[in-house]
Amino acid sequence: MASSPIIFSALLLFIISLSSTSSAQQSFRPKALLLPVTKDQSTLQYTTVINQRTPLVPASVVFDLGGRQLWVDCDKGYVSTSYQPPRCNSAVCSRAGPSGCDVCYSPRGPGCNNNTCGSLPENTVTDIATSGEIALDVVSIQSTNGSNPGRVVQIPNLIFFCGRTFLLQGLARGTVGMAGMGRHNIGLPSQFAAAFSFNRKFAVCLPSGGGRGVAFFGNGPYVFLPGIEISGLTTTPLLINPVSIDTAYTPGEKSSEYFIGVTAIKITEKAVPINAALLKINGDTGFGGTKISTVNPYTVMQTSIFNAFTSAFVREAAARNITRVSTVAPFGACFSTKNVAATRLGYAVPEIQLVLQSNDVVWRIFGANSMVSVSDDVICLGFVDGGVNARTSVVIGGYQLENNLIEFDLATNRFGFSSTLLGRRTTCSNFNFTSTA
Numbered sequence: 112m113a114s115s116p117i118i119f120s121a122l123l124l125f126i127i128s129l130s131s132t133s134s135a136q137q138s139f140r141p142k143a144l145l146l147p148v149t150k151d152q153s154t155l156q157y158t159t160v161i162n163q164r165t166p167l168v169p170a171s172v173v174f175d176l177g178g179r180q181l182w183v184d185c186d187k188g189y190v191s192t193s194y195q196p197p198r199c200n201s202a203v204c205s206r207a208g209p210s211g212c213d214v215c216y217s218p219r220g221p222g223c224n225n226n227t228c229g230s231l232p233e234n235t236v237t238d239i240a241t242s243g244e245i246a247l248d249v250v251s252i253q254s255t256n257g258s259n260p261g262r263v264v265q266i267p268n269l270i271f272f273c274g275r276t277f278l279l280q281g282l283a284r285g286t287v288g289m290a291g292m293g294r295h296n297i298g299l300p301s302q303f304a305a306a307f308s309f310n311r312k313f314a315v316c317l318p319s320g321g322g323r324g325v326a327f328f329g330n331g332p333y334v335f336l337p338g339i340e341i342s343g344l345t346t347t348p349l350l351i352n353p354v355s356i357d358t359a360y361t362p363g364e365k366s367s368e369y370f371i372g373v374t375a376i377k378i379t380e381k382a383v384p385i386n387a388a389l390l391k392i393n394g395d396t397g398f399g400g401t402k403i404s405t406v407n408p409y410t411v412m413q414t415s416i417f418n419a420f421t422s423a424f425v426r427e428a429a430a431r432n433i434t435r436v437s438t439v440a441p442f443g444a445c446f447s448t449k450n451v452a453a454t455r456l457g458y459a460v461p462e463i464q465l466v467l468q469s470n471d472v473v474w475r476i477f478g479a480n481s482m483v484s485v486s487d488d489v490i491c492l493g494f495v496d497g498g499v500n501a502r503t504s505v506v507i508g509g510y511q512l513e514n515n516l517i518e519f520d521l522a523t524n525r526f527g528f529s530s531t532l533l534g535r536r537t538t539c540s541n542f543n544f545t546s547t548a
């Protein structure tokens with residue numbers, strides 16, 4: 112009998128400590144989250160890691176800026192006690208977009224249940240889509256104060272699509288799907304913002320080479336070593352393409368991709384002669400315009416723009432005594448490094464200027480983002496020909512985005528860009544990933 116008060120008080124303490132940790136967890140609301148972003152050297156795709164399922168599994172997935180949603184392979188190796196397929200016609204299904212009511216004749220399991228809803232996960236690298244179950248599962252993600260990762264937080268019911276093993280073809284080795292950051296109800300930026308009631312805003316800093324870059328969700332600051340806060344971004348409206356240009360879409364669906372209004376392209380302040388109509392989004396077909404993409408390793412231009420752009424660059428390079436050498440695929444113009452100085456912003460080559468809403472809002476591209484080293488003494492203009500019938504006239508690709516901080520504010524429809532961080536004496540690989548949790 113004498114021991115019972117001790118047991119009682121120990122139990123009481125245990126209960127108190129349990130309830131205080133759980134209430135602390137509930138009251139912690141992150142202001143921002145982060146994901147690491149790395150570059151796969153063989154496919155030149157960018158990848159991130161989503162910690163998903165019960166028990167948690169680090170799922171390596173391709174980072175797809177314009178993608179509609181997260182999709183992962185559910186055919187192979189998807190094991191989770193918290194996997195839930197929502198019933199068809201439920202609120203989750205309608206949030207995810209138009210969908211049917213599925214019947215599945217394979218063995219029951221993740222990706223195969225009856226009376227659930229299905230949609231069309233798409234591999235945006237190969238433009239192949241397939242049918243797949245819409246599902247919910249837990250995701251665990253690090254919060255951030257802008258300088259370091261902080262406490263890990265959980266999203267119990269993140270919506271994603273179940274893809275299939277064959278859909279992984281063409282993606283970086285080891286990846287099991289794609290993380291869509293596009294403008295859609297179930298794009299990851301919208302789901303993260305909804306889970307913690309923060310702004311529908313995110314920023315991406317793609318690494319070059321083997322470094323580890325970062326994506327921030329929610330509010331800044333964005334701080335890189337050695338203690339450099341990236342602010343004062345130049346902004347331009349984000350444009351909505353009213354017609355989806357995906358392989359799989361439903362009539363009337365808007366594009367989930369991010370477009371900006373490039374009005375002219377210049378090289379060393381001289382305008383490249385291009386058909387201005389191509390720079391506008393055609394509201395009937397969704398063709399034309401300029402979008403930003405992380406699944407294109409280099410900027411892609413419609414053939415007439417590409418030819419005019421390449422000729423203008425070659426002319427300006429010649430004026431600086433830069434010697435042209437034989438072209439190396441997939442590029443259109445290559446040069447000897449012999450007469451080219453190396454500077455902090457990369458090779459000293461003619462500057463490329465993307466003019467936006469007015470003549471003084473300009474995205475300037477310097478050597479580090481324009482020239483690709485293909486051998487010890489040859490560099491190539493890192494832009495490629497998208498063909499005469501390119502759906503989008505200019506697709507600003509990964510190489511041109513590396514070591515630039517770009518921000519997407521979905522509530523105000525503003526796009527912000529830092530221009531090269533090399534000019535601010537830091538890089539996208541300089542985020543301090545030491546956790547302070």
Ligand SMILES: *[C@@H]1O[C@H](CO)[C@@H](O)[C@H](O)[C@H]1NC(C)=O
Nearest residue numbers: 215216217218219223224225
């Ligand atoms: C779904 O229903 C069909 C028809 O009743 C049945 O043949 C099939 O086995 C069911 N599938 C699953 C995964 O339960």
Ligand SMILES: *[C@@H]1O[C@H](CO)[C@@H](O)[C@H](O)[C@H]1NC(C)=O
Nearest residue numbers: 255256257258259332334547
């Ligand atoms: C984030 O937290 C770390 C550790 O507490 C601190 O050193 C740093 O100054 C904080 N950064 C910001 C931007 O508040």
Ligand SMILES: *[C@@H]1O[C@H](CO)[C@@H](O)[C@H](O)[C@H]1NC(C)=O
Nearest residue numbers: 427428429430431432433450
């Ligand atoms: C290019 O080379 C020519 C002849 O060698 C020289 O006269 C000229 O100054 C050079 N131009 C530049 C921009 O270096």
Ligand SMILES: *[C@@H]1O[C@H](CO)[C@@H](O)[C@H](O)[C@H]1NC(C)=O
Nearest residue numbers: 259336337543544545546547
């Ligand atoms: C990274 O952050 C940690 C935690 O705040 C700090 O102790 C460490 O000094 C930082 N690293 C550098 C290189 O500043």
